[in-house]
Amino acid sequence: MTFFRKALAIVEKDIKAEFHSKEMLSVMLVFALIMLVIFNFAFDVKKQIVNDIFPGIIWITFFFSGLLGLNRSFFIEKNQDCLLGLMLAPVDRSVIFLGKMLSNFVFLLIIEILTLPLFFIFLNIPVPQKFGFFLIILFFGSLGFVAIGTFLAALAANTRASDILLPVLLFPVLIPVILGSVAATKGVFFNLPFSEWSIWLKILGVYDLLFIVVPLMLFEILLEV
Amino acid sequence: MVKMERGRVWDYFLGPLAYVVLSVAIYMVFVVAPEEKMMGVVQKIFYFHVSAAWVAFLAFFVVFVGSIMFLIKRDYFWDGISLASAEIGVVFTTIVITTGPIWAKTVWNAWWTWDPKLTTAIIMWFIYLAYVVLRLAAGEEEKTARFAAIFGIIGFLDVPLVFAAGRWWQKTFHPIVFNNPSGGLDPAMKPAFFISLFAFTILYIYLLVKSTRINLMQRELNRLKDMVKEKIYG
Amino acid sequence: MIEVQNVTKKIGDKVILKNISFNVEEGQFITVLGPNGAGKSTLFKILSLLMKPTSGVIKINGIAVNEGGIALRQKLGVISHNSFLYDSLTARDNLLFYGKMYGVKKLEERVREVIQQVGLELSFYQQVKTFSRGMLQRLAIARCLLNDPEIVLFDEPYTGLDQQAIDILNNVLKTLKQRKRTILMITHNFEEGVELSDRILILNRGELVFDEANLYDLKSLKEIYRKKVGISA
Numbered sequence: 001m002t003f004f005r006k007a008l009a010i011v012e013k014d015i016k017a018e019f020h021s022k023e024m025l026s027v028m029l030v031f032a033l034i035m036l037v038i039f040n041f042a043f044d045v046k047k048q049i050v051n052d053i054f055p056g057i058i059w060i061t062f063f064f065s066g067l068l069g070l071n072r073s074f075f076i077e078k079n080q081d082c083l084l085g086l087m088l089a090p091v092d093r094s095v096i097f098l099g100k101m102l103s104n105f106v107f108l109l110i111i112e113i114l115t116l117p118l119f120f121i122f123l124n125i126p127v128p129q130k131f132g133f134f135l136i137i138l139f140f141g142s143l144g145f146v147a148i149g150t151f152l153a154a155l156a157a158n159t160r161a162s163d164i165l166l167p168v169l170l171f172p173v174l175i176p177v178i179l180g181s182v183a184a185t186k187g188v189f190f191n192l193p194f195s196e197w198s199i200w201l202k203i204l205g206v207y208d209l210l211f212i213v214v215p216l217m218l219f220e221i222l223l224e225v
Numbered sequence: 226m227v228k229m230e231r232g233r234v235w236d237y238f239l240g241p242l243a244y245v246v247l248s249v250a251i252y253m254v255f256v257v258a259p260e261e262k263m264m265g266v267v268q269k270i271f272y273f274h275v276s277a278a279w280v281a282f283l284a285f286f287v288v289f290v291g292s293i294m295f296l297i298k299r300d301y302f303w304d305g306i307s308l309a310s311a312e313i314g315v316v317f318t319t320i321v322i323t324t325g326p327i328w329a330k331t332v333w334n335a336w337w338t339w340d341p342k343l344t345t346a347i348i349m350w351f352i353y354l355a356y357v358v359l360r361l362a363a364g365e366e367e368k369t370a371r372f373a374a375i376f377g378i379i380g381f382l383d384v385p386l387v388f389a390a391g392r393w394w395q396k397t398f399h400p401i402v403f404n405n406p407s408g409g410l411d412p413a414m415k416p417a418f419f420i421s422l423f424a425f426t427i428l429y430i431y432l433l434v435k436s437t438r439i440n441l442m443q444r445e446l447n448r449l450k451d452m453v454k455e456k457i458y459g
Numbered sequence: 460m461i462e463v464q465n466v467t468k469k470i471g472d473k474v475i476l477k478n479i480s481f482n483v484e485e486g487q488f489i490t491v492l493g494p495n496g497a498g499k500s501t502l503f504k505i506l507s508l509l510m511k512p513t514s515g516v517i518k519i520n521g522i523a524v525n526e527g528g529i530a531l532r533q534k535l536g537v538i539s540h541n542s543f544l545y546d547s548l549t550a551r552d553n554l555l556f557y558g559k560m561y562g563v564k565k566l567e568e569r570v571r572e573v574i575q576q577v578g579l580e581l582s583f584y585q586q587v588k589t590f591s592r593g594m595l596q597r598l599a600i601a602r603c604l605l606n607d608p609e610i611v612l613f614d615e616p617y618t619g620l621d622q623q624a625i626d627i628l629n630n631v632l633k634t635l636k637q638r639k640r641t642i643l644m645i646t647h648n649f650e651e652g653v654e655l656s657d658r659i660l661i662l663n664r665g666e667l668v669f670d671e672a673n674l675y676d677l678k679s680l681k682e683i684y685r686k687k688v689g690i691s692a
């Protein structure tokens with residue numbers, strides 16, 4: 001149980017730090033909003049096509065602003081060598097991974113919850129009947145993103161090219177999550193029967209499980225000094 | 226060093242062998258195998274397209290195994306193999322994603338179809354390009370090898386999921402079924418197909434042996450350079 | 460207390476530490492001196508259990524490190540030239556966080572105790588980013604004392620400190636010594652802390668070239684260093 005308690009202590013620490021500085025969330029939020037405006041003009045979003053491209057627009061926005069958060073996530077740990085401080089503490093390396101992953105998850109969910117209503121308003125999208133399903137997709141899609149994202153962010157942060165390297169490493173590996181989230185969201189917004197798109201939830205579930213378990217195992221090797 | 230010298234025998238054997246089997250494969254494909262009735266001569270690309278795809282996948286599997294072995298043994302031999310195999314894999318994937326469109330344009334009148342196999346190929350191409358870029362950016366030698374191995378494992382585990390996602394994407398949104406040529410391969414074409422498969426595999430092994438040796442020599446050279454630097458500058 | 464037996468560390472083909480052996484007894488204060496590239500920081504990483512030696516054994520309280528696992532970190536405190544503190548957190552939150560990571564009992568009380576020890580009570584609720592270098596180092600010391608470590612490792616602790624912070628650090632060293640804590644300091648700085656130590660070790664090119672009780676004054680120590688290392692301190 002100390003395993004989870006200590007992971008939660010890391011989450012608490014990250015949230016407190018963000019509450020004081022507000023650097024990361026404010027940037028992520030503003031970025032998400034400007035993306036909304038850019039998409040609106042770039043695609044000249046009209047009623048006929050908005051339904052088709054809406055799922056893609058929200059997920060691209062979430063993943064890109066999530067990317068900003070991931071880059072930041074290990075930046076604050078490298079400052080003053082805090083990561084080393086954590087590694088000296090009597091905790092397993094996987095606790096550090098789990099903690100950082102969960103705090104990135106919390107931050108991404110906050111951004112999603114704050115921006116989602118604005119997407120519905122500005123793009124004139126009717127709220128789907130099965131909104132609950134959409135929340136489930138949001139949960140699994142975001143979890144997959146932060147799981148592999150946190151791991152690769154830790155990897156990128158320890159290289160010379162830290163922040164520019166992350167997108168190149170992350171997005172190819174993320175393809176199943178991107179397809180899964182967008183396709184499942186389409187299923188919900190087009191009001192398709194559950195059986196037609198439930199496969200995407202399975203793909204997301206398998207991906208999430210795989211890319212939480214494997215990084216937990218490899219994090220010790222990643223953090224070797 | 227002894228291991229290296231002994232391995233050299235394979236070069237003398239594998240090089241000529243690759244040359245011979247590739248020549249036979251070309252002869253079989255262009256002379257012996259019958260021309261496909263519907264697609265015509267462009268179907269000949271199929272032999273090389275599929276063989277390249279097989280080699281690419283094999284190469285990335287070798288990266289996966291080499292990465293695991295490096296993390297267990299911490300022997301740079303495995304890092305050398307992984308890097309060599311990743312680079313060869315990228316080259317063969319490039320063959321896959323360039324021959325694909327040439328064929329597709331003639332048969333389906335579209336350069337690119339997001340067919341799950343092609344989708345997987347191009348995503349693998351990106352993953353292993355990232356693998357190479359990561360190696361350039363990582364820093365010290367030990368870290369380069371370790372991080373590359375980690376990414377080599379993650380990247381390969383992702384491939385089946387990419388394929389599954391690509392397949393369901395096509396089924397859901399583009400339910401037009403292309404007739405799959407490999408399924409109905411004429412028995413008269415089979416010898417040419419298997420020989421090209423074999424020839425490409427031999428070529429891969431030859432390139433892998435050569436390239437791994439170059440990587441290990443590069444490492445040895447760097448080590449000697451460091452020693453010289455240390456002698457000169459203290 | 461700490462036993463280092465035939466420790467060798469190779470990174471790639473480079474030998475960073477060659478067959479190092481020494482013992483540190485309980486309550487002893489040892490200083491490890493050496494020029495850049497002598498393998499000091501590698502030795503520090505190995506002793507702080509961040510890095511495994513290529514060969515050789517390290518025992519803490521008679522328990523081999525690779526068998527003791529992460530629980531042994533509980534007995535260790537580290538003070539480095541980096542503070543390990545989070546800029547955006549208050550002094551209190553920093554200490555609370557690390558206290559939780561170390562599983563410190565009666566955490567709130569303990570946090571108040573250590574903050575008084577380093578005299579930072581008045582800045583308890585201030586964000587660390589407003590702290591001066593000296594205050595930062597004081598808080599780093601408080602952080603290190605949280606779990607009441609039996610062994611304290613100092614890695615170049617004097618780097619970038621002003622005179623006031625140096626005095627505080629010297630006081631902490633003295634207090635730790637009085638309380639019979641085992642101290643190991645790694646430094647290239649002769650001016651501070653060295654005269655407090657019981658024993659001096661000198662590392663050069665990965666080898667232990669000197670290991671004697673500290674019976675010397677600063678001048679003769681520098682002379683020894685020059686002879687052993689080849690360059691003056």
